[in-house]
Amino acid sequence: MHKPSYYMVNAITLYRLLAAPVLLTLLFNHELAIFKWLLAVSFLTDAVDGYLARKFKVTSVFGSILDSVSDDLTTAVAIIGIALINPGFLKKEIVWIVIQVVFFITQIGFALFRYGKISSFHTYLAKFVTVFQAIFLVLFYWLPEPVYPLFYFVAVLTILDLLEEIILVLIIPKWETDIKGLYWILKRQRT
Structure with a gap:
């Protein structure tokens, strides 16, 4: 396994995990303009980290679970936003x-x-x-x-x-x- 690539891929995934509470804070503070940009970036990083993990062959159990949890949290935040913005x-x-x-x-x-x-x-x-x-x-x-x-x-x-x-x-x-x-x-x- 190529360690720098492994850390880079997991760091991109970790961004999504850490972005979830930031996105929630933006929602509750009615900062929709920033929220929608960061949400788009979060979804984009999902495509990027998966592609890079396969390209560099740096898949791992930890990375797979981190990716799944980050995906679910990003989607959950987007749905919470729908509930707040357009109930x-x-x-x-x-x-x-x-x-x-x-x-x-x-x-x-x-x-x-x-x-x-x-x-x-x-x-x-x-x-x-x-x-x-x-x-x-x-x-x-x-x-x-x-x-x-x-x-x-x-x-x-x-x-x-x-x-x-x-x-x-x-x-x-x-x-x-x-x-x-x-x-x-x-x-x-x-x-």
Whole structure:
């Protein structure tokens, strides 16, 4: 492992973790202009750290968990912002939001019970969903109205991703990271 690259990648991920409370503070202080820029940077660093980790081959258990926690916190802060800035949107879309939250909590709960820690699969579907979640959440703060078709698309993808991860937790006996997806796990189990 190339240590400088390892530290650089984890430092980028750590930025996202440390940015979450800063973003919350900006929200509660009504500093939306700064908040939306830093939120966009946080989502961008998610793409950068993953790319660099694969390029320099510096993936680790610590880095995978740090990445997953940082991703979840960034998304949570963005959703808290929606609740503060546009609670009407949450009321209107409460069913979609509750379904996603229930699936998320179920997945986390199953992983904690089975592995003693959160999952960090980083499946292809999860990566795909993360891109569209980031696009929706960033646009939410930059445009005057939410992009509803994009929201529904992201909601369905998120539910499918969480369902896949729940199934993965149920069928993979030991904690693993960087799994391509359910298809590849089933294929691996058949051989």
